[in-house]
Amino acid sequence: MERLGPPGLGSGSVLLVFLMSALLRTADLRICSSCKPHPVNCVSNQCFSNCSVSTECVNEQDVCAAVWWRDAGLVMVETLCHDPLKPMLGVMVEDILISECVLQEQNIHGRHLRVCSCTGDQCNQNLLLRKLTEEEKLSKTNSSSGFRLKQNCKFCDVESSVCNASGVCESACGINSICETPDEVCASAWRSNGGNSSIETVCHNPALLFHGHNLTDSQSRVCQMRRVEEDLYICSCNDEECNDRLFFNHDLKQYPGVQFDPPSESSWFSLAPVLISVFVLIPIVLLSVFYCYHISQHKLKLPNKKSLDSERCNIFMNPEEHSDSSSINANSLNHNTELLPIQLDRVVGKGRFADVYKAKLKQSADSFQTVAVKIFPYEEFSSWKSEWQIFSDVELRHENVLQFLTAEERTAERQYWLITAYHERGNLQELLALQVIGWEEMCRLGVSLARGVAHLHSDRTPCGRAKVSIAHRDLKSSNVLVKSDWSCCVCDFGLSLRLDSCLSPEELANSGQVGTARYMAPEVLESRMDLENTESFKQADVYSMALVLWEIMSRCSATGDVRDYEPPFGKLKGHPCVESMKDDVIRDRLRPEIPTSWSKHAGVHHLSSTIEECWDHDPEARLTAQCVVERFDDIINSDVILPISPDTKSAGDSGIQEM
Numbered sequence: 001m002e003r004l005g006p007p008g009l010g011s012g013s014v015l016l017v018f019l020m021s022a023l024l025r026t027a028d029l030r031i032c033s034s035c036k037p038h039p040v041n042c043v044s045n046q047c048f049s050n051c052s053v054s055t056e057c058v059n060e061q062d063v064c065a066a067v068w069w070r071d072a073g074l075v076m077v078e079t080l081c082h083d084p085l086k087p088m089l090g091v092m093v094e095d096i097l098i099s100e101c102v103l104q105e106q107n108i109h110g111r112h113l114r115v116c117s118c119t120g121d122q123c124n125q126n127l128l129l130r131k132l133t134e135e136e137k138l139s140k141t142n143s144s145s146g147f148r149l150k151q152n153c154k155f156c157d158v159e160s161s162v163c164n165a166s167g168v169c170e171s172a173c174g175i176n177s178i179c180e181t182p183d184e185v186c187a188s189a190w191r192s193n194g195g196n197s198s199i200e201t202v203c204h205n206p207a208l209l210f211h212g213h214n215l216t217d218s219q220s221r222v223c224q225m226r227r228v229e230e231d232l233y234i235c236s237c238n239d240e241e242c243n244d245r246l247f248f249n250h251d252l253k254q255y256p257g258v259q260f261d262p263p264s265e266s267s268w269f270s271l272a273p274v275l276i277s278v279f280v281l282i283p284i285v286l287l288s289v290f291y292c293y294h295i296s297q298h299k300l301k302l303p304n305k306k307s308l309d310s311e312r313c314n315i316f317m318n319p320e321e322h323s324d325s326s327s328i329n330a331n332s333l334n335h336n337t338e339l340l341p342i343q344l345d346r347v348v349g350k351g352r353f354a355d356v357y358k359a360k361l362k363q364s365a366d367s368f369q370t371v372a373v374k375i376f377p378y379e380e381f382s383s384w385k386s387e388w389q390i391f392s393d394v395e396l397r398h399e400n401v402l403q404f405l406t407a408e409e410r411t412a413e414r415q416y417w418l419i420t421a422y423h424e425r426g427n428l429q430e431l432l433a434l435q436v437i438g439w440e441e442m443c444r445l446g447v448s449l450a451r452g453v454a455h456l457h458s459d460r461t462p463c464g465r466a467k468v469s470i471a472h473r474d475l476k477s478s479n480v481l482v483k484s485d486w487s488c489c490v491c492d493f494g495l496s497l498r499l500d501s502c503l504s505p506e507e508l509a510n511s512g513q514v515g516t517a518r519y520m521a522p523e524v525l526e527s528r529m530d531l532e533n534t535e536s537f538k539q540a541d542v543y544s545m546a547l548v549l550w551e552i553m554s555r556c557s558a559t560g561d562v563r564d565y566e567p568p569f570g571k572l573k574g575h576p577c578v579e580s581m582k583d584d585v586i587r588d589r590l591r592p593e594i595p596t597s598w599s600k601h602a603g604v605h606h607l608s609s610t611i612e613e614c615w616d617h618d619p620e621a622r623l624t625a626q627c628v629v630e631r632f633d634d635i636i637n638s639d640v641i642l643p644i645s646p647d648t649k650s651a652g653d654s655g656i657q658e659m
């Protein structure tokens with residue numbers, strides 16, 4: 001039985017809804033924009049969808065509707081016909097009788113979504129983030145563009161920010177927008193809400209109030225934060241992308257609620273002379289302050305498990321709750337006759353079968369979004385197809401799995417493309433080779449990697465829906481990307497395998513020894529995997545993941561023993577072959593070295609044991625990826641993180657230890 005409204009609607013409301021539907025009824029069926037989730041461009045107060053698919057709605061009372069959300073830094077919209085008598089995503093949508101689609105914020109299962117509906121044909125093509133004020137309507141019609149250039153600003157409202165100890169927060173916004181008028185400048189609003197923070201980045205006309213406040217700094221070159229309400233800070237500036245980096249004053253105590261990371265390696269070094277002199281004068285006081293500071297940072301900064309769990313359960317992937325489940329599939333081939341307007345920039349990765357480019361996806365005449373494009377030559381059709389087939393499962397979507405946008409066949413260039421999110425920090429191997437990381441970054445990288453792998457392996461989404469388990473089969477640090485908030489996402493599904501019941505005997509027989517020799521589990525090196533048992537593929541992935549976790553840990557300053565970056569089994573240079581890996585991993589039972597110094601920090605020690613359990617020679621004895629997530633969560637949420645003892649010394653030079 002279909003429900004005609006939310007539970008508990010009184011008879012008066014039912015009558016009202018009935019009258020409303022009668023009003024909306026016309027002889028003709030409405031035509032609405034109707035596109036699966038796709039990225040859109042938002043300029044000022046409006047979001048423009050380049051959706052070119054329209055449908056005639058099924059029911060006479062149907063209105064046009066849209067759902068808006070953010071995913072990995074992209075603004076996504078799904079447009080559809082909607083029966084106003086039914087809830088959309090579990091809530092009744094208000095304001096259905098208006099001709100413009102004005103998005104209304106909804107908090108559905110812990111996710112911030114915006115939904116709207118409207119009554120004109122295709123009125124859901126352009127979406128308003130809020131109703132225009134009279135002033136704005138006026139300024140819209142009056143503003144003349146003159147010859148002044150329009151500003152290029154960041155335009156997002158991401159849910160988290162990364163702040164460093166020098167008082168600079170980065171917006172993590174991947175969307176640029178050329179402002180609508182030359183009067184507009186870049187502006188940002190930083191809000192703290194019960195421990196969560198969000199940064200909104202927009203173009204804004206300083207003649208108008210911003211969140212109810214005057215923008216007094218609109219001609220500044222940088223965005224200097226000003227507290228205007230208890231939990232609200234704003235700034236504006238007039239320079240290209242100047243609202244990406246938000247400057248708080250050096251007196252960080254001025255900003256209750258803003259969580260600044262502990263100083264980075266380099267700032268510690270620059271503070272060294274001061275620290276040393278203070279250390280000599282009052283060592284005991286300093287040590288206890290330092291110790292308390294560390295503990296409070298861990299408690300404050302690391303994500304709370306509960307809140308993350310609810311965020312991870314992505315409402316958009318829930319067909320039961322969605323009025324038009326057939327249309328939910330972002331991960332499909334771009335069947336539009338027109339190819340996406342993409343301009344390739346530079347190569348950012350070279351793979352076995354394809355190269356990856358940083359590229360600009362044009363959103364409107366003067367704005368673009370940065371994306372990554374993996375380009376396969378025509379000869380590599382089967383590699384493109386198999387990676388696309390893995391990606392095309394909408395249930396694969398996860399914050400720790402590279403976000404797929406679409407696939408295209410570029411006949412003119414004789415190429416096949418996979419278009420994905422772009423991550424500026426690049427791959428984990430490159431990052432670790434260049435940078436030493438702190439305890440907190442190590443935890444973020446490690447737990448998110450384990451979460452990504454656990455999601456691939458799982459036969460359930462975080463919301464509990466069925467999904468096909470995937471074995472990655474080529475996990476290595478160069479196949480992991482680092483996002484702006486220091487979490488990871490797993491990429492390159494070229495060798496991945498769907499572990500569903502339909503695996504043919506040939507597929508199984510051909511699936512023995514694939515991957516990169518350096519990261520291959522012993523049973524893979526020996527071609528002795530139990531191919532009948534799908535768990536064996538996951539166990540081999542966990543072994544490879546353990547090597548990546550070791551790489552992350554080896555660059556963490558909390559171990560007290562950070563050496564130059566080396567890949568696992570680093571003494572084997574270049575791309576070692578299977579035979580030489582067999583000598584190390586099987587004949588000599590070698591694994592990367594866990595220096596004794598790592599046991600001087602309780603957290604590092606605990607994680608080292610976890611890593612060792614993951615690279616056990618016996619596949620059955622290895623932990624599952626989910627268990628690794630739980631181990632990290634336990635450490636992250638535990639109250640006592642012991643600092644390293646001051647006498648920590650390097651425990652030797654070899655990068656390899658015997659098992």
Ligand code: ADE
Nearest residue numbers: 349356372421422423426
């Ligand atoms: N290298 C390979 N894929 C990438 C991506 N999506 N973003 C950034 N660098 C990459």
